Amino acid sequence: xxxxxxxxxxxxxxxxxxxxxxxxxxxxxxxxxxxxxxxxxxxxxxxxxxxxxxxxxxxxxxxxxxxxxxxxxxxxxxxxxxxxxxxxxxxxxxxxxxxxxxxxxxxxxxxxxxxxxxxxxxxxxxxxxxxxxxxxxxxxxxxxxxxxxxxxxxxxxxxxxxxxxxxxxxxxxxxxxxxxxxxxxxxxxxxxxxxxxxxxxxxxxxxxxxxxxxxxxxxxxxxxxxxxxxxxxxxxxxxxxxxxxxxxxxxxxxxxxxxxxxxxxxxxxxxxxxxxxxxxxxxxxxxxxxxxxxxxxxxxxxxxxxxxxxxxxxxxxxxxxxxxxxxxxxxxxxxxxxxxxxxxxxxxxxxxxxxxxxxxxxxxxxxxxxxxxxxxxxxxxxxxxxxxxxxxxxxxxxxxxxxxxxxxxxxxxxxxxxxxxxxxxxxxxxxxxxxxxxxxxxxxxxxxxxxxxxxxxxxxxxxxxxxxxxxxxxxxxxxxxxxxxxxxxxxxxxxxxxxxxxxxxxxxxxxxxxxxxxxxxxxxxxxxxxxxxxxxxxxxxxxxxxxxxxxxxxxxxxxxxxxxxxxxxxxxxxxxxxxxxxxxxxxxxxxxxxxxx
Amino acid sequence: xxxxxxxxxxxxxxxxxxxxxxxxxxxxxxxxxxxxxxxxxxxxxxxxxxxxxxxxxxxxxxxxxxxxxxxxxxxxxxxxxxxxxxxxxxxxxxxxxxxxxxxxxxxxxxxxxxxxxxxxxxxxxxxxxxxxxxxxxxxxxxxxxxxxxxxxxxxxxxxxxxxx
Ligand SMILES: Cc1cc2nc3c(=O)[nH]c(=O)nc-3n(C[C@H](O)[C@H](O)[C@H](O)COP(=O)(O)O)c2cc1C
Ligand code: SF4
Ligand code: SF4
Ligand code: SF4
Ligand code: FES
Ligand code: FES
Numbered sequence: 120x121x122x123x124x125x126x127x128x129x130x131x132x133x134x135x136x137x138x139x140x141x142x143x144x145x146x147x148x149x150x151x152x153x154x155x156x157x158x159x160x161x162x163x164x165x166x167x168x169x170x171x172x173x174x175x176x177x178x179x180x181x182x183x184x185x186x187x188x189x190x191x192x193x194x195x196x197x198x199x200x201x202x203x204x205x206x207x208x209x210x211x212x213x214x215x216x217x218x219x220x221x222x223x224x225x226x227x228x229x230x231x232x233x234x235x236x237x238x239x240x241x242x243x244x245x246x247x248x249x250x251x252x253x254x255x256x257x258x259x260x261x262x263x264x265x266x267x268x269x270x271x272x273x274x275x276x277x278x279x280x281x282x283x284x285x286x287x288x289x290x291x292x293x294x295x296x297x298x299x300x301x302x303x304x305x306x307x308x309x310x311x312x313x314x315x316x317x318x319x320x321x322x323x324x325x326x327x328x329x330x331x332x333x334x335x336x337x338x339x340x341x342x343x344x345x346x347x348x349x350x351x352x353x354x355x356x357x358x359x360x361x362x363x364x365x366x367x368x369x370x371x372x373x374x375x376x377x378x379x380x381x382x383x384x385x386x387x388x389x390x391x392x393x394x395x396x397x398x399x400x401x402x403x404x405x406x407x408x409x410x411x412x413x414x415x416x417x418x419x420x421x422x423x424x425x426x427x428x429x430x431x432x433x434x435x436x437x438x439x440x441x442x443x444x445x446x447x448x449x450x451x452x453x454x455x456x457x458x459x460x461x462x463x464x465x466x467x468x469x470x471x472x473x474x475x476x477x478x479x480x481x482x483x484x485x486x487x488x489x490x491x492x493x494x495x496x497x498x499x500x501x502x503x504x505x506x507x508x509x510x511x512x513x514x515x516x517x518x519x520x521x522x523x524x525x526x527x528x529x530x531x532x533x534x535x536x537x538x539x540x541x542x543x544x545x546x547x548x549x550x551x552x553x554x555x556x557x558x559x560x561x562x563x564x565x566x567x568x569x570x571x572x573x574x575x576x577x578x579x580x581x582x583x584x585x586x587x588x589x590x591x592x593x594x595x596x597x598x599x600x601x602x603x604x605x606x607x608x609x610x611x612x613x614x615x616x617x618x619x620x621x622x623x624x625x626x627x628x629x630x631x632x633x634x635x636x637x638x639x640x641x642x643x644x645x646x647x648x649x650x651x652x653x654x655x656x657x658x659x660x661x662x663x664x665x666x667x668x669x670x671x672x673x674x675x676x677x678x679x680x681x682x683x684x685x686x687x688x689x690x691x692x693x694x695x696x697x698x699x700x701x702x703x704x705x706x707x708x709x710x711x712x713x714x715x716x
Numbered sequence: 717x718x719x720x721x722x723x724x725x726x727x728x729x730x731x732x733x734x735x736x737x738x739x740x741x742x743x744x745x746x747x748x749x750x751x752x753x754x755x756x757x758x759x760x761x762x763x764x765x766x767x768x769x770x771x772x773x774x775x776x777x778x779x780x781x782x783x784x785x786x787x788x789x790x791x792x793x794x795x796x797x798x799x800x801x802x803x804x805x806x807x808x809x810x811x812x813x814x815x816x817x818x819x820x821x822x823x824x825x826x827x828x829x830x831x832x833x834x835x836x837x838x839x840x841x842x843x844x845x846x847x848x849x850x851x852x853x854x855x856x857x858x859x860x861x862x863x864x865x866x867x868x869x870x871x872x873x874x875x876x877x878x879x880x
Contacts, residue, residue: 134852137863171852319846320809357755357792359849395748396755398790401846415748416782417789433747476810476851483852517809550809564812568846574789677870679825699825701818703869 125160125202128178130243132167132329133322133361134483135174139190140164143175146194151202160202163252166330168243170230172482173213178225178243185225186211229499230481235462237470238286238323238446239486242330247365250372253333259378261452262337265344266386274345275301278448280456282468287313287404287441288519288546289621290534293448296438299428300346303436308348310339310390311413311432311439314355314362315397317404318517319568321548323472324442326484328355328362331446332369336392338448340379343390346438350391352413354403357396366394401518401572405620406431406439408574419574420620441546443472463489467533477514477550478504489533493523496532497551508553512636516545518565518572519625521632522558541632557654558637559644562630563591569626580623583614587630594641596657597648604641607634656700659715665690667712674704674713726767733771735760740775750776754786754793763794799834799841801879803827806856808847815869816855820844822872823857840879 127147131140144162151157168176173187179197184207186197193211200206213228225231236242245252253259265274279294300308312335316324328335339351355363370392373379381389395413402408403418410432412418431437447469451459460468467489473496476482480502487496497503497510504510512522521542523530530536537544552561566588575581587610593599611627618624634641643649650658663674663683668690675683675691682698685691693704693713705713739756743749753772754764761768764787773780787793805811805820820842824830827840834841850856853865857875864875 133849134865137850137853137856137865171850174852318809319807320811320851322847322849322851325849358845358847396752398751398755398792400790412751413748415750415786417785474810474851476854477813482810482854514809548809550813552813556813561813564809679822679869699821701821701825701869703822706870 123159123161124181126180127160127162127202128165128168128180128243129162130166130168130174130176131164131361132171132174132243132326134167134171135176136361138174140175142191143177143189143194146191147198150195150198154198154203156198156202163246164248165244166242166247167326167484168225169234169239169485170213170481170483172480179207182207183224183226185213185228187213229502230483230485233491233495233500234486235470235488236486237450237459237462238327238443238472239330239484240450241334242326242484245331247330247332248368250333250369250376253331257449257453258333259337259373259376261449262340262378263384264452265341266384266388271301271345271347274341274452277456278345278451281447281451281459282456282463283444283447283451283459284467284534285441286443286447286471286546288516288544290544293440293444296428296440297342297345299426300348300436300438303429305436307350307433307435308343308346309432309435309437310343310346310348310351311410311437312339312351312353312442312445313404313406313409313439314353314359314442315404315409316356316359316442316546317401317572318519318546318548320476320550321474321517321546323474323484323547325356325359325362327442327446327472328359329365332362332365333373334449335442335445336366336369336373336379338445339392340383340390341448341452342438342440342445344388346436348438349389350393352393352395352432354395354397354409354413357398363394363396370394400574401568402574402620402622405622408620409439410437417574419576420622422619443547464531464533464535466535471532471544471547473547473549475501475549475551478508478510478553478556479551480505487532490531492528493530493532494528496549497528501551504551504553508555511552511554511556512558514550514552514561514629515548516543516625516628517548518568519543519621519628520545520548521628522552522561522636524636541635543628555652555654557595557650557652558633558640559591559595559650560652560654562633563588563595565629566591566626569622573622573626577617577619577623579614579617580619580626583610583618584623584626586610587614587627591630594644595650595655597644597655599641599645601642601645603645604634604638653715659700660695661693661698661700661702661705661713661715663691663693664712664714667710668708669710669712671709673707673709677703677707679703726765728761728767732760736768736771737775740772744776750778750783751786751790754783758793763797765795796834797838797841798843799839801840802843802858802860803840804843804845804848804858806846806848806850806854806858807844808851808854810847810851811855814854816857816867818869819855819857819867819872822869823876826872826876 177186283293284290408418408420427437472486670688829835
């Protein structure tokens with residue numbers, strides 16, 4: 120082996136890949152060769168580093184210098200200056216917005232320094248397509264330990280003692296779930312993984328699968344051993360092609376190494392994993408629906424009990440855990456339940472991964488210890504709200520979730536505190552909203568989603584949610600009444616109490632929580648026919664102030680609806696019947712002549 | 717779900733049909749094999765017209781209703797073909813709050829092709845999708861496999877101009 124003195128880590132997560140990571144990798148390979156460095160500098164393709172907003176991202180070790188917004192054209196400079204002459208290219212180094220002194224080391228940046236990475240420990244660190252790198256970072260050590268030193272019951276006890284709870288949304292204690300399945304008699308059982316990631320705007324699971332697929336396969340195998348299963352399935356969204364491809368590679372490699380298949384580590388334990396692709400139905404993230412979908416049918420939920428631990432996939436005892444839940448398991452086995460339980464709060468142990476999105480500077484993936492105050496996530500890790508806008512709320516839990524208003528920004532993020540203020544943890548989507556976001560519109564957005572995704576099996580959901588949606592649609596069109604607000608609450612209570620599965624039971628949450636925290640906005644739409652955030656199109660009119668208009672015609676040239684007409688050098692006018700309220704004209708006018716209201 | 721009945725006549729080739737037969741043979745006895753077959757059939761033909769659904773049902777030995785039921789339940793299956801340039805705009809939450817609706821509106825206005833449809837010449841199809849997992853780059857649109865992040869309505873024309 121040659122002595123490798125430097126590593127260039129190039130993120131190939133979905134964000135950075137979309138932004139051009141492939142071109143950067145080939146540029147590095149070419150430039151290193153050209154400079155005779157290809158023996159001593161290694162290019163490593165990693166999974167998501169976290170700060171997707173600033174991608175493509177590159178980190179150069181041993182120094183840990185973190186470059187943002189890299190393009191293939193920048194590569195010769197990095198190779199010649201940094202790798203050849205040892206002078207980092209300051210122009211490309213990540214700088215924290217408020218900190219001009221430029222943190223050079225990745226782990227010193229405001230974005231990283233307060234994070235504790237357990238589930239994401241290998242993401243952005245190793246090459247996910249190389250099992251040897253995973254092994255070099257403790258990979259398959261946990262499986263070896265479990266198979267050779269622990270009984271299945273000891274494994275379950277360890278997971279119970281860690282306090283790990285399901286990260287897929289419901290927060291059910293993982294050790295207890297495994298215990299139920301272990302207690303169910305039968306020679307055939309299944310240990311499955313839920314990688315359907317239905318919350319739109321969340322990509323925690325995707326990043327784990329793309330950045331560290333072996334950690335999930337290893338944990339599923341451990342779970343299989345613990346409950347007495349010999350087979351498992353991982354149910355992945357077909358919309359995640361990179362994740363699927365890496366999983367397939369990882370499966371092949373672990374078979375080759377004997378970590379999957381017959382007689383693992385020479386023991387009499389055998390386990391195998393199959394991949395099944397979800398075909399784009401949110402309801403299939405629900406556990407009973409997911410199992411019928413693996414069986415190859417329409418993914419409609421069924422009543423519980425019987426619970427999957429008793430009667431699950433193909434009628435056999437089954438456990439189903441979320442990707443992130445599994446991603447914690449090997450760490451717990453390697454470092455001990457106590458080390459895990461030392462992180463977090465009384466009732467919520469360990470860490471949680473969030474996908475920070477929306478109106479926040481550092482959109483990306485963050486992993487924080489339970490109990491971290493929301494303020495720290497928004498202001499420090501997230502780098503605050505862009506463009507000097509005012510922070511209004513965060514929405515967690517996606518279509519099943521709720522909002523946390525700005526007044527609660529000091530709430531510690533854990534299961535108990537979020538429930539106490541009427542919000543929820545969810546699976547990890549965290550969408551930041553600012554003063555320009557209309558809460559009624561956001562609630563309507565989520566209902567539109569659940570209306571589309573309802574499987575239609577039970578009427579409270581199929582009919583009830585549609586009725587709630589219609590009411591919100593009227594309100595945002597300025598045709599709502601105050602009675603509508605009461606009807607919304609009545610319908611919500613009925614649906615929550617009577618829907619068959621979690622989709623319907625939680626669908627009213629976004630409406631209830633915005634009604635509770637932002638009632639004044641609903642009232643403004645209904646009574647004043649006004650959208651305070653200036654977002655609901657039907658309540659907006661774009662107009663040209665003739666006194667300010669110079670007649671430059673710039674607006675009429677961008678209007679996609681041909682709604683603006685006029686004679687050059689005299690005031691232009693907008694035909695309201697044609698205007699689709701896209702706002703392009705207002706952005707274009709240099710003279711501030713166009714206003715909305 | 718946006719599926720409507722097939723309006724474009726079937727034009728599969730014998731090679732495509734042979735490929736499908738091979739896939740069916742592979743999955744015929746696998747429990748839960750119907751969906752993997754349908755997924756691959758869609759890759760082979762680009763969509764799932766009635767003719768293909770019949771081949772799958774006969775090949776797998778299951779009722780046609782079952783295949784049809786699955787194809788209409790899951791949004792991934794298309795009963796209609798997509799355009800040569802398949803345009804999708806992400807309407808996931810992260811993209812929505814960053815204004816992806818305005819981008820979609822502009823594309824629809826430009827191409828005169830409503831969401832969920834294909835242009836008359838078969839060149840473009842326009843669809844809205846949920847999160848493509850590149851939320852860090854929101855708002856995001858795709859043309860075939862090319863991803864365009866950090867979009868503004870102003871950039872729509874430039875992107876469309878690349879696909880003539
Ligand atoms: C409508 C609906 C969608 C769901 N989607 C997901 C999902 O995408 N991923 C996930 O892990 N769990 C999802 N769940 C939760 C699962 O039913 C289940 O609780 C979870 O996978 C269990 O794993 P955990 O205990 O590790 O969290 C969903 C639940 C419902 C009701
Ligand atoms: S609550 Fe909705 S999604 Fe769930 S079973 Fe009923 S109709 Fe289907
Ligand atoms: S808002 Fe959009 S559609 Fe309306 S006039 Fe301006 S540019 Fe045209
Ligand atoms: S861009 Fe402004 S100044 Fe120019 S014609 Fe339009 S409204 Fe008038
Ligand atoms: S995809 Fe590169 S940082 Fe997330
Ligand atoms: S919400 Fe658009 S990519 Fe995730």
